[in-house]
Amino acid sequence: MSPSSLPGFERxxxxxxxxxxxxxxxxxxxxxxxxxQRQGSRWQRRLRHRWGLVLALVAVISGGTAVATTVWIPQxxxxxxxxxxxxTGALPSELVESLAVLRRQQxxxxxxxxxxxxxQRLPGTEFSNVHIQSARMLQTxxxxxxILLVAEHAGATGRGPLCLVVSSDYGQRNRTRVRxxxxxxxxxxxxxxxAGRLAVGAVIGGRLTFNALVPDGVARxxxxxxxxxxxxVAEVRxxxxxxxxxxxxxxxxxxxxxxxxxxxxxxxx
Amino acid sequence: xxxxxxxxxxxxxxxxxxxxxxxxxxxxVRAFAARRCANAGDVADAVSATFLTVIDxxxxxxxxxxxxxxxxxxxxxxxxxxxxxxxxxxxxxxxRIAGRRLLQSDDIARLEAQIDAERLAPQVxxxxxxxxxxxxELLMLVAYDGLTPSExxxxxxxxxVAARVRLARARRRLAAAQPxxxxxxxxxxxxxxx
Numbered sequence: 001m002s003p004s005s006l007p008g009f010e011r012x013x014x015x016x017x018x019x020x021x022x023x024x025x026x027x028x029x030x031x032x033x034x035x036x037q038r039q040g041s042r043w044q045r046r047l048r049h050r051w052g053l054v055l056a057l058v059a060v061i062s063g064g065t066a067v068a069t070t071v072w073i074p075q076x077x078x079x080x081x082x083x084x085x086x087x088t089g090a091l092p093s094e095l096v097e098s099l100a101v102l103r104r105q106q107x108x109x110x111x112x113x114x115x116x117x118x119x120q121r122l123p124g125t126e127f128s129n130v131h132i133q134s135a136r137m138l139q140t141x142x143x144x145x146x147i148l149l150v151a152e153h154a155g156a157t158g159r160g161p162l163c164l165v166v167s168s169d170y171g172q173r174n175r176t177r178v179r180x181x182x183x184x185x186x187x188x189x190x191x192x193x194x195a196g197r198l199a200v201g202a203v204i205g206g207r208l209t210f211n212a213l214v215p216d217g218v219a220r221x222x223x224x225x226x227x228x229x230x231x232x233v234a235e236v237r238x239x240x241x242x243x244x245x246x247x248x249x250x251x252x253x254x255x256x257x258x259x260x261x262x263x264x265x266x267x268x269x
Numbered sequence: 270x271x272x273x274x275x276x277x278x279x280x281x282x283x284x285x286x287x288x289x290x291x292x293x294x295x296x297x298v299r300a301f302a303a304r305r306c307a308n309a310g311d312v313a314d315a316v317s318a319t320f321l322t323v324i325d326x327x328x329x330x331x332x333x334x335x336x337x338x339x340x341x342x343x344x345x346x347x348x349x350x351x352x353x354x355x356x357x358x359x360x361x362x363x364x365r366i367a368g369r370r371l372l373q374s375d376d377i378a379r380l381e382a383q384i385d386a387e388r389l390a391p392q393v394x395x396x397x398x399x400x401x402x403x404x405x406e407l408l409m410l411v412a413y414d415g416l417t418p419s420e421x422x423x424x425x426x427x428x429x430v431a432a433r434v435r436l437a438r439a440r441r442r443l444a445a446a447q448p449x450x451x452x453x454x455x456x457x458x459x460x461x462x463x
Contacts, residue, residue: 001292009313009376010295017291017320018284024324025282248354 023185026081026126072111074119074132082124084151087131091150094190095162098215101136101148101239109137114145118165127151138240139211144168146200146211146240153187160189164213164240166200190215194268201252208245210252215239219260224251233258273337277327291320294341300383301345301414309380311352313372318348339420342410346424396443404439407432 003014077083096102115135122130130151138146147165164186186200199212214221214236221241223232226249234243257265271289279286295316302315322344330340372380397405403425410421422432 003288003292006292006295007376007379009372009380010299010316013313013317013320014288014291014295017317017324018287020321020324021280021282021284021287 026123026185072132074111074116074135076119076130076132077122077124077127078120081126084122084124084127084130087129087150087152089129091131091134092161095150098190098193099148099162099213099239100216101138102134102150106133106135107137110135112137114167115147118147118149118167121165122149122151127153136238138164138213138238139242141242141244144209146242148213148238148240151187159187160192161187162189162193162198162213163187164198164200164211166202166209166211168202168209191268196255196257196267208247208250209242210244211240211242213240214257217259218257218265220258220262222256222258224254224256225249226251274330274332277323277330277337280327281324287324290323294338295320297338298341298345299380301342302349303380303383303386304409304413305346305349306352306384309372309377309384311349312380312384313376315345315349315352318352319345322348335420335423339416339423342414342416343424346406346410400439400442403427404435404442407435408439408443411436 003011006014076086091102115137119130119132119135128151130149134148134150136148138148140146145167147167149163149165150161151163152161153159166185186198188198192198193213193215196212196214199210201208201210210223212221216239218236218239218241220236221234221243223234223243223245225231225245229249232243232245232250234241257267259265271286273290273293276286276290276293280290281287298316298319299312302312302319306312306315319341323341326344330337334340397408400408407418407421407425410416410424411418416424418432418436419429421436422429425432427435
């Protein structure tokens, strides 16, 4: 039997599962890449540093009306997984119109160590044209943070440019106990954003950790709890939501987006 | 053609290997789930959760401990149990692949038909329903899913000796609750004298 001869559900499931395999491989490549990059020779590091500086200056100069004015020199990608290029054009307007966090100035926290590390983990084989001035630190919590990166995908992957990245100390310390291999990154289009698909979840140490990127207009997220308990409510900050809950205690399929008045915000499937 | 063991070494990171393994086994996992789940949505969730776990756990497969198909059905049994504890659906949602979301109307009809087809004969069902749960699942694994007693023991987390003892007990119980065979029951009418 070939994949094309599978019935409908089984074929669609195969497509989704193959995406998980791809993400798992990319995560493994990235995890393997960082130590290799650190072992680079001094002249390699200097070369990267110079190119990074030149490209950052080009971005600022050519950006004209670009939001950011601070020059920073992030390293994109790594020696192992390749280096994505730096975007010099403006962000697509639909992204800026959908996410207030992209309309504000880039701040120091948006250029911090966790964001830099996330940029180093973007494989050049998968990404191109990274908008470094659009990198945003969304939320932080003890042992982790959520980050927004905007980058085009190399090749015809069909994935969108908005990437929600979750940086977790726990995953680095004890990788085998992170249940979801794709934890760390979810990329999609504006349509994915509006459909609630830009979410990353994992069961870590027996607790569910959930992060999602939400469009403008969503002020809080209501998460129903099981066993008759009242729903959890997580406040949205920087277009992002983060919550932790007991495994098996919440119904993620029934999450509701609420506006500032507590009214439901429509999710476009 | 690669063996299951060879494929499982690579399914966690190799699309082609995973595709081959999935195509080879998805029908079996679906049938396994259809025998144990109440509706098409649960079957879909069970199948998706099983193969998601395969991606995570394949590197831990040890061919010396039994066939890959038995290992796979062990995962499926675990996921179905978790499904009915309410955990697997959340895990699947966390991992973004809730099987039921991929179902369309023709899939639902097809899976419901399979659930009906896999349903046991009423006499067997009634006899099994009276058996303790541990014996029931063991008998299902051996008689309907084609596992050896040792493989079924591994799925259930018991020793092979315990499995054989339980199996013998289950068979005696079912034999006492005739008819067991799938054919028509033996006639009980008195035969005419020639």
